[in-house]
Each structure stands twice: as C-alpha cells, then as structure tokens.
Amino acid sequence: MEKDITLREAQKMVDEWIKTTGKGYFSELTNMAVLTEEVGELARIISRKYGDQKAKEGEKLDLPDELADVMWVVMCLANQTGVDLTEALKKNIEKKTERDSRRFC
Numbered sequence: 001m002e003k004d005i006t007l008r009e010a011q012k013m014v015d016e017w018i019k020t021t022g023k024g025y026f027s028e029l030t031n032m033a034v035l036t037e038e039v040g041e042l043a044r045i046i047s048r049k050y051g052d053q054k055a056k057e058g059e060k061l062d063l064p065d066e067l068a069d070v071m072w073v074v075m076c077l078a079n080q081t082g083v084d085l086t087e088a089l090k091k092n093i094e095k096k097t098e099r100d101s102r103r104f105c
Contacts, residue, residue: 008086014075028080035073042066 005013018025026034045063048055055061078085 006086007089008084010071011075011079011085014072015079018076018079025076025080028077031073031077031080035070035077038066038069038073042070 025031042063045061045066047053048059048061049063075085077083078088
C-alpha cells in the first residue's frame with residue numbers, strides 16, 4: 001500500500017523537483033501569473049462539469065490534474081517566500097474556527 005504524503009512532505013518534494021529536474025523557480029511574479037492561469041483552467045473545467053457550459057468535443061476535463069496544478073504552483077510560491085503551508089493552514093483553520101464558531105449556527 002502506498003503511504004500518503006503530508007503537506008510538508010509535498011512542499012519538500014516540489015522543492016526537490018524544481019531544484020533537480022526543473023530549471024529552478026520562476027520569479028514570484030511569474031509564478032503568480034502561472035497560478036492565475038491554472039486557476040482559470042480549473043474554472044473552465046468546473047464551469048463545464050458543474051455549470052451551464054458544455055464541454056467542446058474532445059475537450060479534456062481532468063479535474064484532479066488541474067487541482068494538482070494549482071497546488072503545485074501554490075507550493076512553489078510558498079517555498080520561494082519561506083511559508084510553511086502546514087503551519088499556515090493550521091493557523092488559518094484556527095482563525096476561521098474562532099471567527100466563525102457561531103456564524104453558521
């Protein structure tokens with residue numbers, strides 16, 4: 001059975017890939033543009049699968065792949081800026097829990 005990876009491990013894997021297989025990180029500004037592009041591709045799939053638009057003939061609608069592309073670029077930006085996404089997500093969940101504990105009752 002394959003072992004699941006943690007968010008921290010995934011962040012390290014992306015960093016290792018960029019440093020060994022890739023040609024290094026794009027600039028933060030370029031990666032922000034790439035993230036915007038990937039989110040657009042994700043939005044196209046969501047609109048075709050769950051919205052009112054229909055897919056064009058032969059159009060690839062690979063939702064898991066597009067979600068992974070978005071995560072990849074987010075991890076690149078986190079690595080470049082020194083953000084530990086595991087800790088950031090923990091703090092974000094705590095913030096939302098405190099802020100919204102009575103909001104949806």
